[in-house]
Amino acid sequence: MSVATSGPISLKPADFASSAEVRWCPGCGDYSILATMKRVLAKLGSDRSKTVFVSGIGCSSRFPYYMNTYGFHSIHGRAPTIATGLKLARPELDVWIITGDGDALSIGGNHFIHMLRRNVDAKIILFNNRIYGLTKGQYSPTSLKDQKTKSSPMGSPDYPIRPISMALGAEASFAARTVDSDVRHMESVFERAAKHVGSAFIEVYQNCVIFNDGAYAYAADKAIKAEHTVYLEHGKPLVFGKDSDKGIRLNGLQPEVVSLKDVKADDLLIHDEKAADPTLAFLLSRLRHPEFPEPMGVFRAVEYSRYSELVGQQIKAAVAKKGEGDLQSLLRSNETWTVE
Amino acid sequence: MSSSISPADQGVLSKGPGERKPVAKLSSVSIRFAGDSGDGMQLAGSQFGDTSALIGNDISTFPDYPAEIRAPAGTLAGVSGFQIQFSSSDIYTPGDEVDALVAMNPAALKTNLKFVKSGGIVIVNEDAFIEHELKKAGYTENPLSKPLGNYRVIKVPINKMNELAVKDAGLPTKQVDRCKNFFALGVAYWLYGRPLEPTLAYIEDKFGTKLPAVARANALTLRAGYNYGETSELFDQQYQVDKAKLPPGTYRKVTGNEAVALGMVTAAKLAGKELFYGSYPITPATDILHTLSELKHFRVVTFQAEDEICAMGATIGAAFGGALAATGTSGPGLALKTEGIGLAVITELPMVIVNVQRGGPSTGLPTKTEQADLLQAIMGRNGECPLPVIAAASPSDCFNATVEAFRIAVRYMTPVMVLTDGYVGNSAEPWLVPDVSKMEKIKVEHPTQANDAKGFMPYMRNEDGARPWAIPGTPGLEHRIGGLEKADVTGTVSYDPANHDRMTNLRAAKVAGVKPAGVPYLWTGKESGELLLVGWGGTFGHIKQATIELQQAGLSVAACHLRYMNPLPEDLGDKLRKFKRVLVCEINLGQLRMWLRANYLIDAKGFNVVRGQPFVVHEIVDAAKSALASK
Known part of the structure; x- marks a missing residue:
């Protein structure tokens, strides 16, 4: 477990709140994410002094100011770079990255990829509202094609990027999705991420009440979401629907929605989040509304050496091989000569 | 250089059969090795410089190489040169003009003849002066077929002599030609009375166990070149440059980029800290990364980032975490780091940014030197964004400048920029190695207690205008920093106009009040x-x-x-x-x-x-x- 603790720490969620006044719009999905994070840290017994929130720019990136932990509100898209340096200098810290769809996938796309590829032991929470909120309503890299926004009055000509597909393409060792309206599910996913050893990526479907209200109604509205989402559980078949009467089956490499009246549960696609190969997780990341129910939960959770661990091992190996470096001999290395 | 005696002034000295050739004493000599990029001229030149330094001359070197790793062989664009001045007194430059040129092919002769003093020696590899090589260099006729001008041209069949020298070394035919730089080096060693031992030791160390045939061949051709100078009738005399009278102490040869790396490791030691160096490969700064990545037993963390922006961000993150953090780059990279440097200024975190300047704008002249980033360094950021800037005066001064930069960064809690350039970064000179035990420590304080009755105030300043360097992991000092303007003292986000005016002035006054940590x-x-x-x-x-x-x-x-x-x-x-x-x-x-x-x-x-x-x-x-x- 990567959660930093120094003995039993017993804090309440409210103890993680800073004195800063929270300034998101009333009704913003960010509030439930903030509350959930405080609950999860309290539950895990996290040490405030060893927890760091790093963010970029955007509505979500104000998050660190609201947490009574260490925090760094950096510049647009660069939070993964700050977090990488911080983890290399201080591997023992618990580092969370708070980001948005513009911050992580547009201006910060490169850093997002490389942090995951290196398996830097930080947890990325991406608040995906499919819109630029802070700049007041332009289309983002996850906005749907033809979406009308202030900068796309005739509809966005861009094809959207799929964050989980991108994360898996970047070799993410942990990738999950949740939705702001389902705080219990969100809590379980955050907890899983916190305990994951390595990079963890969580996409949160987050509602922007001002510029993109209801974008995720199909996945968030209690009355209909059972028909449009499928909750992933390791080792379990992919079953969904209000009456749990539908499932996903693989036909060759093609997923298809089938009725459990016709097909046995055993013949459905069985989720395997621990598969060494990310192909299945990637296939699940392609399931999109309205053709398919969208998967929620952990797509992939595999463990391999973390970046700071590998870097630390090289240092240990070098010291073991050459001995602790002696500065004066280093300065006198290469060939020297003496002038009397 | 000014006091050297041109070989032309010496006249031709007679030599009887079987006698050693006469030796003329010079106070200073400048020599340039020039050939194709693949001819190993950088190696030959740096070996000549190393040997000269080891025998006690003052030296100054200047590698002059093309941006293309392998431009088409034999072309003017592919010529790579390495110039060394060695002297029996203090010297400050590699010399405007050279006393001797070694030209391995027609292109090298064409591009480098202009650097040779009137009456100077020009050693040419005559085997390379064949039709298609001449054509590639743009010669319509062989320049060696008539007098070149006021030079002493010495034609040596280097290809042929090299082949003969290495024939018993057991080298595959294809690799034979690659040894010829050592033959040329051997000739130059004889001409200026340099010992072969340092280079023989280098060859043994580099190839001895891994590639014994290569080691044998290089050693054989080096000796053959030396003996060729001794026995061939082409050379009528040798030259000697005595030891320089330098201040007493232990010396080594150092390039600017090496000195920056050593300065960083030294600063970390003096501060009792671990060094973090985040960088993205860029000419001519990459050697700093190469040098530091070999020093993991000094607990140096080197991080090769995905881009310049990440290198800067990671450096800021490491500084936030309490490491002694640095990054290095060249002009185009500095442009990319600009936004991050602004963040480092507003968050007032200590770090060092090294800019090995090169020709610009844009990609410009990647391997060439320039000093055109001064205003970028001092002012090239959005907003009022001051930081201290130190410029290194010579290769060995890069060590001092880097250590001084860290002293200032930590004392004043500010990013500090060190300006070097492609010339200083790649050139070498003798360096009087400092005694680390006599260097002043770098005082670092990380608070563990709140600095105010109301709690921890991250932007409360000391007499230097510096804020406290409280690092994550310290209980009770949890605080948030970031790119948004912060309220004076408390560090909360503030949009108050008067506060912004005050903070802008506080940051400016802090940097304006920086006391030099070395000679200004x-x-x-x-x-x-x-x-x-x-x-x-x-x-x-x-x-x-x-x-x-x-x-x-x-x-x-x-x-x-x-x-x-x-x-x-x-x-x-x-x-x-x-x-x-x-x-x-x-x-x-x-x-x-x-x-x-x-x-x-x-x-x-x-x-x-x-x-x-x-x-x-x-x-x-x-x-x-x-x-x-x-x-």
């Missing part, structure tokens, strides 16, 4: 007079040499070489005003001149050339004479 400038000559030459950074040697020559000519000239570019030295305005004329010499179009005029309202003039090459001493001399003649 290097002075040559008297305190007042007719003309003051002002320079900064890697032009120190050339301006110093020019000043000495002007003074020897009886002219009232002094030189001030700035190391502290921002803030400028406290007494600089007064110093400048003691001269009737100020001539600012820089490899740009007048950036320091603008900075001095803006700061001191003086009528400084400029001597500016931007060729991607170091200054030429006699051009500075001429510019100074013109300035003296002006009203």
Whole structure:
């Protein structure tokens, strides 16, 4: 477990709140994410002094100011770079990255990829509202094609990027999705991420009440979401629907929605989040509304050496091989000569 | 260089059969090895420099290589050169012109002949002067077929001699030709009376166990080259340059990039900290990363980032975490780091940013030197965004500048920029190795207690204007920093107009009040007079040499070489005003001149050339004479 603790720490969620006044719009999905994070840290017994929130720019990136932990509100898209340096200098810290769809996938796309590829032991929470909120309503890299926004009055000509597909393409060792309206599910996913050893990526479907209200109604509205989402559980078949009467089956490499009246549960696609190969997780990341129910939960959770661990091992190996470096001999290395 | 005796002045000395050839003593010699990029000229040149340093000469080297790793063989674009001056007295430059040129092919001759002194020696590999090689170099006829001008041309069949020398080494035929740089080096060693042992030891160390045939071949051809000089009738004499009289102590040869890396490791040791170096490969700064990545047993963390922006961000993150953090780059990389540097300034975290300047704008001249990033370093960010800037004057001064930069960064809680350049970064000189035990420690404080009754105030300042460096992991000091303007003292986000005005002024006053951690400038000559030459950074040697020559000519000239570019030295305005004329010499179009005029309202003039090459001493001399003649 990567959660930093120094003995039993017993804090309440409210103890993680800073004195800063929270300034998101009333009704913003960010509030439930903030509350959930405080609950999860309290539950895990996290040490405030060893927890760091790093963010970029955007509505979500104000998050660190609201947490009574260490925090760094950096510049647009660069939070993964700050977090990488911080983890290399201080591997023992618990580092969370708070980001948005513009911050992580547009201006910060490169850093997002490389942090995951290196398996830097930080947890990325991406608040995906499919819109630029802070700049007041332009289309983002996850906005749907033809979406009308202030900068796309005739509809966005861009094809959207799929964050989980991108994360898996970047070799993410942990990738999950949740939705702001389902705080219990969100809590379980955050907890899983916190305990994951390595990079963890969580996409949160987050509602922007001002510029993109209801974008995720199909996945968030209690009355209909059972028909449009499928909750992933390791080792379990992919079953969904209000009456749990539908499932996903693989036909060759093609997923298809089938009725459990016709097909046995055993013949459905069985989720395997621990598969060494990310192909299945990637296939699940392609399931999109309205053709398919969208998967929620952990797509992939595999463990391999973390970046700071590998870097630390090289240092240990070098010291073991050459001995602790002696500065004066280093300065006198290469060939020297003496002038009397 | 000024005091060297041209070989042409020596006349031809007679030599009887079986006798050793006569030896002429010189005080200083400059030699240039030039060949195709694949000919190993950088290796031959640096070996010549190493050997000369080891036997006690003062040396100054200048690698001059193309941006293309392997431009088409034999073309003018593919010529790679390495120049060394070695001397029995203090020298400051690799020399404007050389006493001897070794040219491995027609292209090398064509591009480098202009660097040879009148009457100088030109050793050419005559085997390469064949039709298609001549054509590639743009020669319509063989330049060796008639006199080249006022040079002593010595034609050596280097390809053939090399082949014969290595034939028993067991080397595959294809690799034979690659040894010929060692034959040429052997000839040069004989000519200037250098011992072979250091290079033989190098060959053994480099290839001995891994590639024994290569080691044998290189050693054989090196000796063969030396013996060829001794026995061939082509050379009628040898030259000798005695040891230089340098201050006592232990010396080594160091390049600017090596010195930066060593300075970083030293600063970490003096601070009792671990070093973090985040960087993205870029010419001509990459050798800093190479050097540091070999020093993991010093617990140095090197991080090769995905881009310049990440290298900067990771450096900021490591500094936030309490590491002694640094990044290094060159102009285009610095442009990409700009936004991150602004974040480092507003969050007031300590770190060092090294810019090994190269020709610009844009990609410009990646392997060539320039000083055109001064204003970018001092001012090139959005908002009022000041930071201290230090410029290294020579390869070994890169060590001092780097250590000083860390002292200032930590004391004042600010990013500090160190400016070097492609010339200083790649050139080498002897370095009097400091005794680390006698160096002042770098004092680092991480608070563990709140600094106010109301709790921890991350933007409460000390007498230097520095805020506390409280690091994550410290219970009770949890705080948030970031790119948004912060309230004075408390560090909460603030949009208050008066607060922004106050914080802007506090940041400016902090940097303006930075006390130098080393000499702010290097002075040559008297305190007042007719003309003051002002320079900064890697032009120190050339301006110093020019000043000495002007003074020897009886002219009232002094030189001030700035190391502290921002803030400028406290007494600089007064110093400048003691001269009737100020001539600012820089490899740009007048950036320091603008900075001095803006700061001191003086009528400084400029001597500016931007060729991607170091200054030429006699051009500075001429510019100074013109300035003296002006009203």
